[in-house]
Amino acid sequence: MTKTIMVGGVPIGGEHPVTIQSMTNTKTEAIDQTVRQIRELAAAGCDIVRSTANTKAAALALRDIKPQIKLPLVADIHFDYRLALLAMESGADKIRINPGNMPKKGLLEIIACAKQHRIPIRIGVNSGSIEKDLLERYGAGAEAMTESLARSIALFEDEGFKWLVLSAKASNVKLTIDVNRSIHQRWDYPIHLGVTEAGFDQSAIIKSSIGIGSLLADGIGNTIRVSLTGDPLKEIPVAREILQSLGLKKGIDIISCPTCGRTDIDVEAIARQVKEQVGTLDKNLSVAIMGCIVNGPGEAREADIGIAGGKEQALLFRKGIIVGKFPQSDIVEKLVTEIKRLGDLE
Ligand code: SF4
Numbered sequence: 127m128t129k130t131i132m133v134g135g136v137p138i139g140g141e142h143p144v145t146i147q148s149m150t151n152t153k154t155e156a157i158d159q160t161v162r163q164i165r166e167l168a169a170a171g172c173d174i175v176r177s178t179a180n181t182k183a184a185a186l187a188l189r190d191i192k193p194q195i196k197l198p199l200v201a202d203i204h205f206d207y208r209l210a211l212l213a214m215e216s217g218a219d220k221i222r223i224n225p226g227n228m229p230k231k232g233l234l235e236i237i238a239c240a241k242q243h244r245i246p247i248r249i250g251v252n253s254g255s256i257e258k259d260l261l262e263r264y265g266a267g268a269e270a271m272t273e274s275l276a277r278s279i280a281l282f283e284d285e286g287f288k289w290l291v292l293s294a295k296a297s298n299v300k301l302t303i304d305v306n307r308s309i310h311q312r313w314d315y316p317i318h319l320g321v322t323e324a325g326f327d328q329s330a331i332i333k334s335s336i337g338i339g340s341l342l343a344d345g346i347g348n349t350i351r352v353s354l355t356g357d358p359l360k361e362i363p364v365a366r367e368i369l370q371s372l373g374l375k376k377g378i379d380i381i382s383c384p385t386c387g388r389t390d391i392d393v394e395a396i397a398r399q400v401k402e403q404v405g406t407l408d409k410n411l412s413v414a415i416m417g418c419i420v421n422g423p424g425e426a427r428e429a430d431i432g433i434a435g436g437k438e439q440a441l442l443f444r445k446g447i448i449v450g451k452f453p454q455s456d457i458v459e460k461l462v463t464e465i466k467r468l469g470d471l472e
Pocket of ligand 1: 383384385387388390420421
């Protein structure tokens, strides 16, 4: 089991639930916009948010942003260690750096400042920024990335700093899996998982699901970020779905049949509407939406709530017992009512 690190009031690691992270894409110094986006991310289910502190104005803006938000705020810094110092002094709950792109003198100052403010640090290694000598010795791959991370960890540990979160990211899914397995075996610090620069839409969702999901299924990873090009709000439902599908987060599990020539109710529309209305409920319930009597009654009986479709109507089941037969026009409302009622009893 990994150590537990506190990020503001949110624990990462140990036996704590896997947390969902995202990153704002506003200019951080546009304070109102950044606060608005952070609040939207929080409402969608994000647990920890990161913003870039890429300029002095951005690092100083954290001071104004922090009192207006509830989520722990992580400052993302590259190259200029002075911005990391400024971000910590401005109230960042954690900083994220890539030690490979900062001078040792700067890293030592960061460590001293983080100790003073009791702030954890995520140290990341990226497949695109491995030291030349390691690339020559190990070639590009998981081994070189692990050794690069080992150097950074040694520097922090030599200074007696242990509040670390590790991340090793690559845009290649297989490499992401390999390197995270390697660091999980070697250290007991919490691990931040993500497939970096995964791209957009379906292909990015699939890459992230396979990369993050296969590691989580092996018990590796304590906090995740699904990287999707564009609006960060799109990342949260994907992250939530990954966690729910592995039983790592409560949620409504919608089981719906693929539909076929036997289907006489609009399974897809019903499933979509139910998902829209109750998809974010923090309850562990299975809901089966089945098109006909072939597999419908079986699945619907086994789920907490289910329907088995007939000719523009459906049988509704609750905990395996038939509640009644309803016309298609009433099905969504009946399902949502039953889901909420059962959720309240949980
Ligand atoms: S449950 Fe019925 S309608 Fe749905 S795919 Fe199976 S056979 Fe087709």
